Amino acid sequence: MARDLFAELKFRDPARARALAEAIRRNVAAIGRPVSVMHVCGSHEQAIARFGLRAVLPEGLQLIMGPGCPVCVTDGPEVDEAVALAAQGVRVCTYGDMLRLPGTARSLADAKADGGKVEVVYSVSQAVELAEKHPGDEVVFLGSGFETTAVATAAIALAPAPRNFSILSVHKYVPAAMEVVASIETTNIEGYIAAGHAAIITGFGIFEPFAARTGCPVVVAGFEPLDILAAIAKLTELMRDERPEVFNAYPRCVSREGNLPAQQTLWKVFRPVTGKWRGIAEVKDGNLDLRPEWAAIDARRRFAIDTAAVRDADAEEEAKGCICGSIMLGLAVPTDCPLYQRTCVPDSPVGACMVSSEGQCRIWHTYGGTPDLRRVGT
């Protein structure tokens, strides 16, 4: 059983965890001033909050989540496209955390409540099975997620698919997320923890130009508590020594060149294009669009998607007091938001960060709302 492998290998060994925390404390003390580092992955935030890792970090180190939730940065008008398709009678399949994501006016959950054919799938291959099962329906897979998930969508695009199956891509690209933060003039982030599973596909070499250009070291991290602490220890060491290098702290999964067959699959089907990310801005090369040669299975080309009937042109999340944009850029934390855990909860989310299990508000809500245990009882 898989459990044996991990129990045997002690990725949660308390003695090592304490020693790594001490290493981090020494590195930060040697830097001699408060510093901030950022990770860009919802799964990292889940591990950090669930295991209370911020509690063992020194006060002088802020560990901040950046735009690491691909569902959260999916823009309202992109959701509108899926809602419009459902309203046209198309069977729309997507991952569970996309269901409640608000469009400019409505979510897919609303469309389903109104009788729309909206189905939650675990994998894009289940969407293909649904297309086979319902030959009379047009079946559209709303594909969300970073390149790790996009590659699965791409593999399906390359495999023989039923004629009634197509793809609506809202996939996003991780390197663009780090560029967004680094391009903010006032950013105080001095080091980055890169998403380990996205790096399985792209390889860690992809971050080297970024580190050289920004002067910020990048450490690729896995998802066990020790993986994350080791990554922070290495990152703070590189910051202390002013070495803007890329270090792979997840060698059991990530290589320099990445998964080459998966990259070939990914780039054969997708191309990076510039597009709007929710609450942030236009992000250069941030979206993954189907290449023109896949027009036959691109829902945007197959259907004339008219979102006029489901769109609220005046929708402004900021007008409702939601600060998701600032949270995703690492400029604020959920507890800074007046709506957090009051009017904005998982059952009736106001902002995208409370919708997805990868969103920071949702994660902090799930793990007690106070993942920074240093603040408990103070």
Add this chain to the structure above:
Amino acid sequence: MCLGVPGKVLAIDGLNATVDFFGVKKELRLDIVDEPVKVGDYVLNHVGFAIRRIPPEEVKETLALFDQILEITGAKEDLMAADVRGEIAAGKDKP
């Protein structure tokens, strides 16, 4: 949806594999895995696709890496010793 989960391959049929995830059996596709997979291997699953065969020797390498990071920073020995000393000291206080 972004959760990556490691599991052990129980059976393979073409591009489909049956994989054990902590006691739960699930079908996975092998279209995009980085190298050939055989029964007994560990793979990382992402949305129903194996994206990486996890070589056992590299798992051990990660642990060696943790220790290497600790040795570079010189934190390991004295802190673990401090833990032991702390426990001994705590034991002394007990009636």
